[in-house]
Structure formats: structure tokens, C-alpha cells
Amino acid sequence: MLSNDPSAKQGNDFRAMPESESPMLIQATEECWKAVMAHVLANGGTRADAEDLVHDAILVMHNRIRKSSLKLTGSPGAYLFGICKNEWLHRLREKKRGNLVTNQIPVEYRVEHPAEAEWRLAERYRLYIEKLDTLGDPCRLIIELDCQKVPLKEIARMLNYTYEYIRHKKPDCIAKLTSLIRQDPRFNGLI
Amino acid sequence: MNDIQKIDWIEQYLKGELEEKEKARFEATYHTNPEFAREVDLHREIREVAGDKRTLELSRHVRTMLQKADVVSEVSSKKRHIQTLSFRFFFAIAAAITLIIATVYWFVSSPSDQPAVPIANQLPSIQDQTLKPDVSDTLATPSSEKPGKQITSVPGKNFLALVEAYYRSPAFTPPEVRRGEADRIPHPIIQQAYEKYSEALKFKDAAPRQSSELLREVVLLLTSPPDSISLMAHYLRAHARYQLREFEAAASDFQIVYSTENPQSIDAKWYGALCFLSMEGRKNAQAKQLLREIAEGKPSDYMNRARELLAKIQSQ
Numbered sequence: 001m002l003s004n005d006p007s008a009k010q011g012n013d014f015r016a017m018p019e020s021e022s023p024m025l026i027q028a029t030e031e032c033w034k035a036v037m038a039h040v041l042a043n044g045g046t047r048a049d050a051e052d053l054v055h056d057a058i059l060v061m062h063n064r065i066r067k068s069s070l071k072l073t074g075s076p077g078a079y080l081f082g083i084c085k086n087e088w089l090h091r092l093r094e095k096k097r098g099n100l101v102t103n104q105i106p107v108e109y110r111v112e113h114p115a116e117a118e119w120r121l122a123e124r125y126r127l128y129i130e131k132l133d134t135l136g137d138p139c140r141l142i143i144e145l146d147c148q149k150v151p152l153k154e155i156a157r158m159l160n161y162t163y164e165y166i167r168h169k170k171p172d173c174i175a176k177l178t179s180l181i182r183q184d185p186r187f188n189g190l191i
Numbered sequence: 192m193n194d195i196q197k198i199d200w201i202e203q204y205l206k207g208e209l210e211e212k213e214k215a216r217f218e219a220t221y222h223t224n225p226e227f228a229r230e231v232d233l234h235r236e237i238r239e240v241a242g243d244k245r246t247l248e249l250s251r252h253v254r255t256m257l258q259k260a261d262v263v264s265e266v267s268s269k270k271r272h273i274q275t276l277s278f279r280f281f282f283a284i285a286a287a288i289t290l291i292i293a294t295v296y297w298f299v300s301s302p303s304d305q306p307a308v309p310i311a312n313q314l315p316s317i318q319d320q321t322l323k324p325d326v327s328d329t330l331a332t333p334s335s336e337k338p339g340k341q342i343t344s345v346p347g348k349n350f351l352a353l354v355e356a357y358y359r360s361p362a363f364t365p366p367e368v369r370r371g372e373a374d375r376i377p378h379p380i381i382q383q384a385y386e387k388y389s390e391a392l393k394f395k396d397a398a399p400r401q402s403s404e405l406l407r408e409v410v411l412l413l414t415s416p417p418d419s420i421s422l423m424a425h426y427l428r429a430h431a432r433y434q435l436r437e438f439e440a441a442a443s444d445f446q447i448v449y450s451t452e453n454p455q456s457i458d459a460k461w462y463g464a465l466c467f468l469s470m471e472g473r474k475n476a477q478a479k480q481l482l483r484e485i486a487e488g489k490p491s492d493y494m495n496r497a498r499e500l501l502a503k504i505q506s507q
Contacts, residue, residue: 022249029253033260051257058253062246125240129250132241133408136383137390141401147242158398171198178198178233191229 024076025058031077036084044092053091056122057084063118087119124190131180139173146170201234248400255407350468350475350504357500358465360392360430361458381420384412384427391434406431422448426455433466442466442474449481460485461493468504479504 033054040050057080064070072079132140138159145155156166181187192200203209204217221228240246391405409431416424429444445463449456460481467478482504485497 022245022252025249026252026256029256033257037260051254054257055250055253058249059246062249121236124236125246126250128237128240129247133251137387137405143237144241144244144247147238148244149242160393171195171202174198174202174234174237175194177237178230181233181237191232 025061028061028076028080029054029058031075032081032084035081039081039085040088043088044095045088049088049091052123052126053084053088054080055126056119057087059122059125060118063122090116090119120190123186127181127184127186127190128177131177131184134180135173135177138169139176142166142170142173143177197230198234201231204231205235205238251404251407258411353500353503354465354468357496358433358462360434380412380416381423381427384409384424387412388427388431391431395434403435406435410435422451422453422455426459429459429462429466433462436469438466438469442470457485457488457491457493461497464497464500475504 033050036054037047037050040053041047045053060083061070061076061080132143135143138161141159142155145158146152150158152166152170153163156163159166161169200209200217204214209217221231387405387409391402391409394402394405410428413424413428413431425444425447429441429448432438432441432444442463445459445466448459449463464478464481464485467474467481479501482497482501485491485493486501488494
């Protein structure tokens with residue numbers, strides 16, 4: 001977590017208050033979206049690929065800001081475009097590799113570059129959030145509130161259900177969510 | 192151990208609720224059973240992301256933004272274009288006035304028998320003009336008062352406060368199944384959208400953020416509906432957008448509904464008018480047009496309300 005030290009510099013040093021990062025990230029998206037889309041479309045991708053790429057990039061930036069490992073000296077939009085460009089190249093290579101048999105090191109012994117691990121995590125988060133959203137309510141709300149450490153009794157009160165109902169519904173909802181995730185063809189490529 | 196028991200076990204471990212012995216057993220299973228380990232890792236990551244409200248909000252916000260991106264950037268660039276045009280227009284007017292003043296001064300200061308008249312005496316004195324406050328300017332206060340109460344709003348601006356007193360979310364009920372008529376079976380998309388919309392209204396005061404998320408889900412769910420449910424979908428989506436204060440988009444959806452003769456045309460016209468009134472002043476003419484059509488058209492529940500609202504707007 002970033003410190004809320006008020007003596008932290010403002011401006012381009014984004015080790016500032018965490019509350020400021022979301023508007024900056026949204027602005028960065030607005031600044032670079034067209035350029036990213038143009039780049040992706042010109043290099044064998046689709047609009048959906050561009051959307052996924054920008055979304056994942058935002059999560060990666062968000063994560064780096066939180067860990068204080070990001071210190072921008074230029075425009076956030078330019079940084080976002082830069083990392084999107086690099087990652088798109090990587091994704092293109094992965095697409096082309098496809099199901100070819102190679103002498104690649106088996107998954108369990110592979111050492112991932114930290115940056116690559118960040119992107120894979122962002123892709124997995126995107127998948128989980130997507131499946132959470134398709135889950136529908138009340139399951140989505142039950143899972144989110146439980147994970148946000150809201151007591152089950154409070155969840156029951158908020159959603160206007162009984163405690164017993166929520167207690168029994170929760171594992172059903174989780175089972176449904178994990179099933180949706182595992183059935184998605186993207187899942188095996190992301191773990 | 193069945194699947195539900197396994198899920199409970201994993202959840203208890205991740206929440207730190209297992210006792211030492213049980214925790215040790217869990218960890219032993221984790222280290223010796225790769226499939227179980229993958230499942231635990233999946234649960235752990237789901238808990239991480241679902242428990243992180245800011246990441247969830249950011250993700251959903253960016254997603255929605257990207258899906259509407261072309262409209263947003265187009266509107267932004269149109270606004271910038273209009274601002275640039277306004278600035279150029281203002282600059283041209285200022286330049287013309289300067290030229291006129293300079294020409295007048297040149298003629299006046301050229302040698303003649305008449306004494307020169309100081310510029311100050313030729314131009315109207317600004318000091319003579321006093322700005323009197325318009326007594327009809329009263330700020331509207333947001334109110335949940337029923338229609339019929341005296342509510343005014345600032346002339347030339349939107350009538351948001353006035354509209355809020357007139358807007359009532361319709362009680363949506365899913366179409367009932369009729370025996371022997373397969374085409375009356377509620378479409379699953381509409382059914383789901385109805386449920387989410389109702390849920391959203393239930394949470395509107397207690398959990399506004401969740402309410403907004405549900406409304407956004409309704410909007411997404413009803414994107415590109417099949418032709419058989421197009422009008423219903425647009426009507427419901429319009430209300431969801433209205434609740435989200437996306438008046439322009441809501442007006443557009445209502446327009447689709449009232450452009451075709453159907454049982455909800457008048458309702459759509461009424462709510463479309465409310466949307467136009469909630470936007471900037473330049474849309475008031477369209478709102479008035481719709482209200483006139485309702486007031487002067489076939490008898491309906493909205494006829495008197497439309498007349499009343501028209502009278503209020505026109506008195507501004």
C-alpha cells in the first residue's frame with residue numbers, strides 16, 4: 001500500500017496519495033486509447049484485443065503505483081501507450097506460437113519474468129471480473145461483500161435475505177463462479 | 192468430501208479460520224495434491240480481486256469507458272471544436288468593434304470646423320447601466336414533492352429539479368406466460384434485465400454504488416437486443432440510463448420506442464420529454480414539442496401532467 005504521507009511530492013511522482021491514482025489512470029486511458037487501437041488494428045488485432053490490452057495495462061499500472069514501483073517522469077498516457085505497444089508484440093508472438101510443439105521448459109519449472117507475471121495476473125483478474133459480472137446477483141454481491149470482509153449477517157441484512165440463506169448460497173455461488181472460470185477457454189493459457 | 196465441503200474448507204483456510212491441526216492437514220494436502228493446489232490458488236486470486244473494491248471499480252469503469260470510447264472521444268472533440276469556433280467568433284467580433292472605433296476616431300479627429308467630440312460622450316456610458324436582479328430568478332431545490340406543487344428552476348438552464356418531481360420509475364413486471372402462446376414466454380434477457388433493474392431500485396438509497404453497477408449491467412445486457420424484444424429492451428434500457436443520469440442516451444432510447452407505434456409510445460414520449468428537460472437549455476424545444484403532442488393527442492394518463500409541465504416551463 002502506498003503511504004499517505006502528505007509530504008510526498010505531487011506532480012509526476014506518483015508515489016502520491018492512492019486516492020489520486022484512479023482519475024490519473026482514467027485520463028491516461030482517454031489520452032492513449034485511440035493510438036493503442038490504431039496500433040493494434042494495424043498489427044493484426046481487433047478492437048476487442050485493444051480493449052483487453054488497455055484494460056490489462058491499467059491494472060498493471062494500478063498495481064505498480066500501489067507497490068510504489070512506478071515513477072513517471074512523463075505523461076501517463078504516453079507511458080500507458082508504451083507498455084501497451086510492448087505487450088501487444090508479446091501477445092502477437094504468443095498467438096503465432098499457438099499449439100506448436102516446442103522444446104519449451106514445462107510450466108512448473110518455468111521462471112516468469114516479473115513484468116510478464118504482472119500481465120498474466122492482470123489477464124486473470126480481467127477474466128475473474130468478467131465472470132463475476134456474468135454471474136448475476138445476488139451471487140456476485142455475496143461473493144464481493146464476503147471477500148471485502150463484510151460479515152455474512154450484514155450481507156444478509158443488506159441484501160434482504162436470511163442469514164441461513166446467505167450461508168448456504170455462498171458456496172454455491174463460489175462453485176458457479178469457479179466453474180465459469182474453468183470452462184472459459186482462456187483459463188488454461190493463463191495459469 | 193463433496194464439492195461444497197471442499198469449497199467451505201478452502202474458504203476457511205484462506206480466511207484463517209482453521210485450527211492448527213486442520214490447517215496442517217490442509218497444507219499437507221496442498222503440497223501433495225497439485226490439482227487441489229491449483230484450486231486453492233484460484234480461490235485465493237478470486238478473493239484478492241473480489242475483495243479489492245478499487246480494482247473492481249477501476250476495471251468496470253475502464254471497461255465501460257472503452258466500450259463507449261468512440262462516442263466519448265467524438266463528443267469531446269466536438270466540444271473542443273465548438274469551443275474553438277466560439278473563441279474565433281468572439282475574436283472576430285472584438286476585432287470588428289476595434290476597427291469601427293478606430294474608423295470613427297479617425298473621422299472625428301480629422302481637421303474640421305466643428306469642435307472634436309470626446310469619445311466618452313459618443314459611446315453609451317457603461318456607468319449608466321445598472322444590473323437589476325431579476326426577481327423571478329429563484330434557485331430550484333431538489334425535491335421529491337409530488338407534481339402540482341410550485342417548483343421553479345433557473346431560466347435558460349435545465350429543469351432537473353422540476354423533472355425529478357415528475358419522474359416516477361414505472362413498475363416493471365415481466366410479461367406473463369400465457370398458455371398456448373409460446374411467443375408470450377418472457378425472453379430470458381428481458382427477464383434478467385427486469386430482475387436487475389428491480390434490484391437496483393431496491394438498493395438505490397442503501398447501496399447507491401451497487402445500484403449503479405446493477406443499472407450498468409442492465410444497460411450492457413440490453414445492448415444489441417434481438418428484434419423480437421427490441422422495443423421492450425430499449426424502453427427498459429432507457430429507464431436504467433435515466434437512473435444513471437445519462438439523459439442523452441436515455442432520450443435516444445426513448446426516441447426509438449416512440450418512433451414506432453406501440454403500447455408504450457406515449458410513456459416513451461413522456462419520459463423522453465423529461466430527459467430533454469434534464470439536459471441543457473437547447474433541448475427544451477424538443478421537450479416542449481413532445482409535451483404538446485401528449486397534451487393535444489389521444490387521451491392518456493400523461494395528458495394532464497403534460498399540460499401542467501408545459502405551463503410551468505413556459506412561465507419561465
